[in-house]
Amino acid sequence: MSKNSDVVLEVNNLKIHFFTDEGTVKAVNGIDFYLEKGKTLGIIGESGCGKSVSAHSILRLIPSPPGKIVNGEIIYHDSSLNKDNGVVHIEQLNKKGKEIRNIRTNKIGIVFQEPMSSFCPHYTIGHQVAEAILIHNDELNKEQAHEKTVELLKQVGIPKAADRINDYPHQFSGGMRQRAMIAMALSCDPEILIADEPTTSLDVTVEAQILELLEDIQAERGMAIMLISHNLAVVSEVADWVAVMYLGKVMEKAPVGKIINNPLHPYTKGLISSIPKLEGELEELQPIKGIVPNPIDMPLGCPFAPRCERKVSDLCDKEVPAEIEIKPQHYARCFIYSEEVE
Amino acid sequence: MSHNNSRVKVEINNLKKYFPVKKGFLRKAVGHLKAVNDVSLRIKERETLGLVGESGCGKSTLGRTIIKLYAPTDGEVIFNNNGDSISVYDLGKKEMKKVRQNMQMIFQDPFSSLNERMTVMDNIIEPLVCNNIGNKKVRGDRAASLLKQVGLREGYLKRYPHSLSGGQRQRVGIARALSIKPKFVVADEPVSGLDVSVQAQILNLLKELQSEYKLTILFISHDLGVIRYIANRIAVMYTGKIVEIAKREKLLNSTKHPYTEALLSSVPKLGAKKDRIILEGTPPDPVELPEGCIFSSRCLYSQDICYNESPELTKQKGDHFVACHFSDSLDLRGIN
Ligand SMILES: Nc1ncnc2c1ncn2[C@@H]1O[C@H](COP(=O)(O)OP(=O)(O)OP(=O)(O)O)[C@@H](O)[C@H]1O
Ligand SMILES: Nc1ncnc2c1ncn2[C@@H]1O[C@H](COP(=O)(O)OP(=O)(O)OP(=O)(O)O)[C@@H](O)[C@H]1O
Ligand SMILES: [Mg+2]
Numbered sequence A: 001m002s003k004n005s006d007v008v009l010e011v012n013n014l015k016i017h018f019f020t021d022e023g024t025v026k027a028v029n030g031i032d033f034y035l036e037k038g039k040t041l042g043i044i045g046e047s048g049c050g051k052s053v054s055a056h057s058i059l060r061l062i063p064s065p066p067g068k069i070v071n072g073e074i075i076y077h078d079s080s081l082n083k084d085n086g087v088v089h090i091e092q093l094n095k096k097g098k099e100i101r102n103i104r105t106n107k108i109g110i111v112f113q114e115p116m117s118s119f120c121p122h123y124t125i126g127h128q129v130a131e132a133i134l135i136h137n138d139e140l141n142k143e144q145a146h147e148k149t150v151e152l153l154k155q156v157g158i159p160k161a162a163d164r165i166n167d168y169p170h171q172f173s174g175g176m177r178q179r180a181m182i183a184m185a186l187s188c189d190p191e192i193l194i195a196d197e198p199t200t201s202l203d204v205t206v207e208a209q210i211l212e213l214l215e216d217i218q219a220e221r222g223m224a225i226m227l228i229s230h231n232l233a234v235v236s237e238v239a240d241w242v243a244v245m246y247l248g249k250v251m252e253k254a255p256v257g258k259i260i261n262n263p264l265h266p267y268t269k270g271l272i273s274s275i276p277k278l279e280g281e282l283e284e285l286q287p288i289k290g291i292v293p294n295p296i297d298m299p300l301g302c303p304f305a306p307r308c309e310r311k312v313s314d315l316c317d318k319e320v321p322a323e324i325e326i327k328p329q330h331y332a333r334c335f336i337y338s339e340e341v342e
Numbered sequence B: 001m002s003h004n005n006s007r008v009k010v011e012i013n014n015l016k017k018y019f020p021v022k023k024g025f026l027r028k029a030v031g032h033l034k035a036v037n038d039v040s041l042r043i044k045e046r047e048t049l050g051l052v053g054e055s056g057c058g059k060s061t062l063g064r065t066i067i068k069l070y071a072p073t074d075g076e077v078i079f080n081n082n083g084d085s086i087s088v089y090d091l092g093k094k095e096m097k098k099v100r101q102n103m104q105m106i107f108q109d110p111f112s113s114l115n116e117r118m119t120v121m122d123n124i125i126e127p128l129v130c131n132n133i134g135n136k137k138v139r140g141d142r143a144a145s146l147l148k149q150v151g152l153r154e155g156y157l158k159r160y161p162h163s164l165s166g167g168q169r170q171r172v173g174i175a176r177a178l179s180i181k182p183k184f185v186v187a188d189e190p191v192s193g194l195d196v197s198v199q200a201q202i203l204n205l206l207k208e209l210q211s212e213y214k215l216t217i218l219f220i221s222h223d224l225g226v227i228r229y230i231a232n233r234i235a236v237m238y239t240g241k242i243v244e245i246a247k248r249e250k251l252l253n254s255t256k257h258p259y260t261e262a263l264l265s266s267v268p269k270l271g272a273k274k275d276r277i278i279l280e281g282t283p284p285d286p287v288e289l290p291e292g293c294i295f296s297s298r299c300l301y302s303q304d305i306c307y308n309e310s311p312e313l314t315k316q317k318g319d320h321f322v323a324c325h326f327s328d329s330l331d332l333r334g335i336n
């Protein structure tokens, strides 16, 4: 990935560990990526591999204790700042301080994976979205915030939005809550949107509408998007680059077409072949064999080695493969390719 | 109570679930939101019936009402409980508790369905404890083996839900629903938060359980690839009603309802921008439904009659049911 001035967020060698009674859970164990203005980075990977923890760390939302950023940088390039060339080291900010709060309300929006847990059950949806709008725009009055709320909920396709804003979260369907969450994240006109599985509860027609909405906003305002999704087809439609994670590490990254059409890492290959097909013969699905290693007791070598069917040598069990650019703009951590490159 | 056709596991007749719409300071009921609006279905033993439809169309409400987590507004559900046909809504609390052992739900929102204060172990065995099944060891063993079957190692038993990832929690929810070996499961988006490899593992597990103890499943999902893999038949729902239902391949290939056509055309495809039928507008207000067909306002093919008369779900060749005035004459695109 060649960096340029459009980079708005950089994550370098980030490690986030949870210190629990049973041991240290190395949830994120040295990842690098960056987000560019107007571009979408898709993140896919095994359940539990550290996608949400990475996302939450960008807004310093990791509960600590037990969690801690033990290494690395999260750099936000704030174009509105003159100081330090606009470089903000998010990992060094006070978790409860003014700066990170300002980033959360005005700069970086987040759509959480579980919408139910991000709404308070005792207030109406409309109240909660309006509140978020008011925090961001202190020049608006209540009525204007109300109008903007209805407008936003309409944009995400909530029918009869003007009436439904008086509903409580439990009165919304799963997908409606998810859309309300998206509306709330967009309410602050963020420069960066972190969307953690934003369409899991949406049927394909509504999903298409939402993805289109995000693309429109991105084109209009140059918003950078970090899209976490297990739906590879969705990622293939909207992402520019894709990072594939496994057990706290990025195993492969490349422009989306290369990942989908020519995956290099055995884990990525396994993933792509586990997608249930809609056309042709119905074949039995072959999940990747075995179980993810314990993040407390990590394998010494490649994290995927215990399940890999293409292990090349003992090396795989002994050393963690470095990230190498195997083909132009196509990076992976795998010993299969190390000779080819040398 | 009917004792016909023993192979039907769940028979749903004219089921309705309305929610009151309250307005104003006094919260007076001013109307009804018709979330489930006259649904009749038969789910056969060992069958997986896939249920798809637009977000907010009533899928979760239908699932919850079938197993009496919501009281119905009207209609009946007959459940074949070990050979006895039981009318679920006629049961008292005590009887229902017994039958509930055989009817479980995997909830759409794993976060709110697990008890935050209990460990993963206690969450999984709770249905067993509630029904006094097994001793400590039996329960513990079952929890451990189920957890492994859903792809989580034993170490997670001692954890609390908040320390799990979204997909890990979802799998605990699945293990919990299956711990009591129910005969019928309403699985509401059970694999929506799982990567495709773990998803494949769970789908294969459900299939195994079906042959092991004749599990019957109502499987709600928006992922048509998943539905095709797991379901024998597929039902398509729109604004509280079933608009089409047929065998899996039939529904996908000889699609007969315009809404199904639009839905299939929107399925995202790996590595390709699709030629989608974008539905304009939103579905009708379930509080004030239109006179005619519920899909008429967004249908590409609607004619006068569609705005005036509501089409019934009617049987066509080969057990294919469709609610459309023009299902005979329309030549719709299927999944290909
Ligand atoms: N508070 C915590 N204490 C201990 N471990 C934790 C805590 N929060 C998360 N973890 C662990 O960190 C790992 C990464 O979790 P994360 O939520 O980032 O996964 P994910 O990639 O988002 O998975 P999914 O796709 O299932 O949502 C998991 O193994 C999880 O169990
Ligand atoms: N407890 C409730 N009180 C009032 N209205 C409700 C309640 N539960 C659901 N509804 C409404 O009923 C309709 C159907 O909701 P339901 O949750 O069944 O939809 P769904 O098909 O499962 O949608 P999704 O795919 O988004 O989960 C929606 O309009 C919803 O807002
Ligand atoms: Mg997650």
Ligand SMILES: [Mg+2]
Pocket (backbone or CB within 6 Å): A173, A174, A175, B059, B060, B061, B108, B188
């Ligand atoms: Mg639902």
